[in-house]
């Protein structure tokens with residue numbers, strides 16, 4: 001698995017794909033999986049990041065999600081933003097089809 | 112066209128049943144992801160950036176109208192109303208749910224289709240010339256050999272765990288439209304002094320991280336010995352191919368490391384062994400049985416000239432442009448080959464909506480013997496259209512935004528899915544293709560520039576064939592920002608070449624201007640009748656380097 005976060009990342013969120021349909025999801029503070037990055041729990045610092053990642057294990061065990069990983073986010077005006085182009089596209093949908101994916105379905109998606 | 116026999120249908124049905132069971136067991140948790148992943152990959156199911164992706168095999172790119180209608184139906188019912196035709200002559204759906212995949216596979220099986228050999232370390236779907244059976248200078252329909260190879264390689268026990276994936280392409284004409292020299296094995300159909308048909312064999316071509324041009328290891332393998340010879344190559348590869356390092360596992364690395372003479376020697380030795388046993392000798396009846404599926408359609412006796420066509424060309428300049436770029440010569444008088452561009456100006460290369468698929472299926476049924484082809488340049492081909500029907504075909508295509516007149520021109524670009532869909536990507540590919548397409552939208556200018564192939568990949572895996580684009584663009588990632596590296600002088604035809612890197616990479620804001628600079632430099636120095644690639648071969652990279660970097 002490629003690295004999607006950065007060593008010195010201050011803030012990180014946890015993402016995975018839902019097993020049954022593959023849709024991208026984010027782990028929330030209540031340990032649920034939401035389709036919106038805006039619902040994601042955000043960990044600050046390395047140790048909190050590791051603790052966040054560990055919380056994916058039960059959902060992987062329970063066959064709810066696959067391929068969980070951490071990625072870097074920033075917090076701007078109360079909203080959670082993915083830092084890399086890749087994760088920005090992943091939380092929105094294809095930039096070449098603005099009518100598809102989360103950008104067409106959810107509020108608070110950034111481009 | 113090839114039709115399943117009982118055996119084929121049974122195999123495919125069994126595979127659907129088997130995989131349906133595996134999906135069910137995965138969803139209930141009886142299978143873990145680690146156990147399931149290789150199984151889903153064997154059935155063409157990948158996990159991509161936004162969702163699963165399903166890759167559907169279209170053997171050697173030939174489809175019936177009925178099959179295309181089924182793809183349209185699947186796109187509508189289980190996906191988001193469109194599919195993506197790829198450089199492997201396959202179709203990919205970008206949004207299927209895993210839980211629906213068994214139903215999709217059942218629908219596919221009902222029209223003799225499947226997702227086998229689209230993934231994993233097996234012999235992948237054989238690719239071929241989209242003009243098969245119609246090209247003027249064809250020695251033999253390459254789909255015959257392709258089908259023989261398909262039957263031999265599918266589920267061959269020795270080939271399910273090769274060191275790495277394995278791609279074979281076949282061309283039946285001296286001008287190569289199937290890019291055979293960038294495949295693990297390339298097969299060129301040839302004729303010897305006695306007028307017998309045989310096969311010239313190239314081995315060790317490939318793109319990706321380490322691009323290589325295939326080396327010729329045999330000038331003439333007789334028909335009856337083809338499978339024995341291919342099996343010999345596979346055995347040598349299976350024995351010596353590197354399983355320890357994924358980057359060195361392709362046969363191109365083996366050929367490069369031991370050299371072509373040693374490869375040839377090893378293959379000949381295996382070949383002699385196999386021939387002694389006689390098991391892979393192809394009997395004439397078997398060849399005839401397969402050939403029968405690819406008999407020419409019931410052509411009419413027609414004059415080669417069509418007054419209807421000539422009149423329409425004069426009356427409608429847009430149609431004339433389309434004929435110029437999208438219509439190719441057919442071997443039978445009065446017929447023509449029609450290329451349907453899936454590259455509308457500003458569109459996504461290779462994307463096709465379900466409605467468009469239905470429309471194309473109807474047009475193929477009415478005007479081209481109910482059959483069509485997918486090209487490795489991500490377009491479609493109607494192989495046998497009467498010249499007098501060309502205008503009607505054009506009008507029908509135009510009604511569905513399918514009559515863009517740009518085949519072989521600068522806006523007919525190959526682009527991989529890139530970061531818009533692909534989990535492995537470093538950068539986006541499609542938006543570049545779109546911006547370039549818009550910049551060069553003017554049809555007169557496109558014709559003035561002439562043949563020019565721009566290929567873009569979003570990472571070094573090279574699914575967009577950037578190494579062999581006349582202009583190649585490779586997306587790279589520099590600290591989370593997209594950059595684009597340009598290569599020049601690549602080609603995938605009978606004069607295959609890997610492009611030269613021109614210099615430092617460009618930002619997204621710079622890249623379209625850089626392409627324009629390359630084009631104007633070429634226009635400035637070309638001699639009469641020279642295509643871009645001819646000029647490049649004459650002058651090399653320096654003039655382009657100068658104009659790209661000295662003005663910046």
Ligand code: HEM
Pocket residue numbers: 157159164196197198199203275276293294316317318319320361526527528532533534535572573574575576
């Ligand atoms: C979106 C999911 C895809 C994934 C995960 C993927 C993955 C890969 C990988 C890992 C390689 C390098 C293999 C190697 O060098 O051993 C590769 C090569 C290639 N892929 Fe893809 N690919 C994808 C989509 C596509 C598409 C859409 C096309 C057709 C447009 C395509 C056609 C090819 C071709 C032609 C090559 C080069 C073969 C060679 O190395 O000689 N792939 N792909």
Ligand code: SF4
Pocket residue numbers: 527528529530533534535536537568569570571572573574575
């Ligand atoms: S070249 Fe890279 S980015 Fe493009 S489809 Fe292949 S793996 Fe994905």
